[in-house]
Structures are given as C-alpha cells and as structure tokens.
Amino acid sequence: xxxxxxxxxxxxxxxxxxxxxxxxxxxxxxxxxxxxxxxxxxxxxxxxxxxxxxxxxxxxxxxxxxxxxxxxxxxxxxxxxxxxxxxxxxxxxxxxxxxxxxxxxxxxxxxxxxxxxxxxxxxxxxxxxxxxxxxxxxxxxxx
Amino acid sequence: xxxxxxxxxxxxxxxxxxxxxxxxxxxxxxxxxxxxxxxxxxxxxxxxxxxxxxxxxxxxxxxxxxxxxxxxxxxxxxxxxxxxxxxxxxxxxxxxxxxxxxxxxxxxxxxxxxxxxxxxxxxxxxxxxxxxxxxxxxxxxxxxxxxxxxxxxxxxxxxxxxxxxxxxxxxxxxx
Numbered sequence: 492x493x494x495x496x497x498x499x500x501x502x503x504x505x506x507x508x509x510x511x512x513x514x515x516x517x518x519x520x521x522x523x524x525x526x527x528x529x530x531x532x533x534x535x536x537x538x539x540x541x542x543x544x545x546x547x548x549x550x551x552x553x554x555x556x557x558x559x560x561x562x563x564x565x566x567x568x569x570x571x572x573x574x575x576x577x578x579x580x581x582x583x584x585x586x587x588x589x590x591x592x593x594x595x596x597x598x599x600x601x602x603x604x605x606x607x608x609x610x611x612x613x614x615x616x617x618x619x620x621x622x623x624x625x626x627x628x629x630x631x632x633x634x
Numbered sequence: 635x636x637x638x639x640x641x642x643x644x645x646x647x648x649x650x651x652x653x654x655x656x657x658x659x660x661x662x663x664x665x666x667x668x669x670x671x672x673x674x675x676x677x678x679x680x681x682x683x684x685x686x687x688x689x690x691x692x693x694x695x696x697x698x699x700x701x702x703x704x705x706x707x708x709x710x711x712x713x714x715x716x717x718x719x720x721x722x723x724x725x726x727x728x729x730x731x732x733x734x735x736x737x738x739x740x741x742x743x744x745x746x747x748x749x750x751x752x753x754x755x756x757x758x759x760x761x762x763x764x765x766x767x768x769x770x771x772x773x774x775x776x777x778x779x780x781x782x783x784x785x786x787x788x789x790x791x792x793x794x795x796x797x798x799x800x801x802x803x804x805x806x807x808x809x
Contacts, residue, residue: 538797564773584801
C-alpha cells in the first residue's frame, strides 16, 4: 500500500514537471496562434455581406476549392475597375467590384500573399470596405 | 468667395494708406525746412518761413495727386487681370463639371459589344453556370465598353453571383 502511494506521488510529480517544462518551452519559443485556414463568409438577408481570409492560410489549408482574391480590369482609356472574388469550401461564391478611382483601390493595392483580408459588399455587389492586415503572426504561402 | 467684391475696398484702402503716408512724410519734413531756414538767416523771418511752407505744401499736393493717379492706374490693371482670371477659372470649372456630368456617348461598336456581353451574362444566369468560355468572352468585350457600360455589367455579374444565380465553374477568379 505504501509502495503504491509512493508510485502515485512520483507519477504526479513527473506529470507536474512535464507540464511546467512544456509551459516554459512555449513561453521561450514565443506563442504561435493558429489562424483559420478557411474562407469565412457572412451573409445578410438583404444580399450584402462580408468575407475574411488569411490568404497564406487558405493556400496552405486543406480546402480544395477555396479561393479569395482580387483583380483589376483595365484598358487604355485610363479607367480601371477592381473586383474581388470569394469561394468557400462549401461552394458558396461571392463577388464585389468598384471603380479604381475610389479609396478602396488603395487598400486593394496593399493586399499581399500572406495578409489577412476582409471585404464587405452591399446589395448592389459594390465593395464597401477592404481591410488588409499584415502581421508576423500570419503564415506565408508554402510550397 | 467672390474676389472682385474684395478688390475695390482693398484697392481703396491701399490708396488711402499711401496718401496718408505721403502727407505724413511731408508733415515730418516741414519743421526741418523751417529750422534750416532759421539757422541760415540767424533771424527768423515770418514771410520766408510761410513762403517755404506754401511751396512745400504745393509740392506735396502734386505728389499726392500723382501717387493717387499711379495707384488708380495700377488698381485698374489689377482689377482687369483679376476679372480675366476669374472668368478663366469659371470656364475651367464649368468644363470640368461638364466632363463629370456628361457621360461619353457609346459608339455603335460599344453598343454592340455591350449587347453581346449582357447576353453572355444572361445566358450564364439561365444555365446557372459561368464557364471558362464565358469568362473569355466577357473579358474580350469588357475592354471595348465605356466606363458606364462596364460598371453596369460588372454590377449585373456580381449581383447574380451573390444571389447564387451564377455558379462559376472556372478554376480561377472568373475574369
């Protein structure tokens, strides 16, 4: 009986030591938050909505059909339109567009392969906001 | 703010200021003249002093008239140039507004292209599909369109996508 108590005590102490070592290692190494690797779409009843994606995460993720991107349509008249296109893994498509002269086009230009992008659109399919965030916490595209 | 409204009081003020300064300057020079006359003559002579004063006053009045004439001429030139500048600016502004307000009329080529690209989108809505071929046709016609036509067709496409009326089958972003 006494031997069993001793064995349990040793086991408990070992577990506590292991837990503390793990916590110390984690603290020394810096935290690596895990962000979503999927496109997230929010719809409103009136047809407007928003979508968010960590572009690097989506690229590295397991989603087969997911995509999130923006592009420009221009010609030699000097006027350009930009558009954004979102496709989640459930097969839902969303899109929005706007003239390149708008302030949104400045945010559009800030999009990079590893940024987090949030786009909102109104009922007419017009992009109403483009938020772009760059952070060391976000993963880059791999492979 | 109308510049022409402010030019007249400003010009009048400048002329008044210059006239005042000239008169003041003459007034300051007057005692010095009297003093120098008195020093030379050793005995102050009332008649000579008043004569010097009268000559000086006549000269200063002529100077003031001349200065006012010059200032009025300069003022007239500045008013004319400001008026021309305002007229030009109004012309430029009205041209700019005309550019913004008046959409460029579509040519027959652009009207035909718009008809084709609308039919591409309409067919995609009818089939509930957006294929590579649709994307290619859309892109080819889109470049020809006016800005207004492009905005219209893009809106038609995006609204249809957001309503689920068009489901892209393409492996890429659909243009």
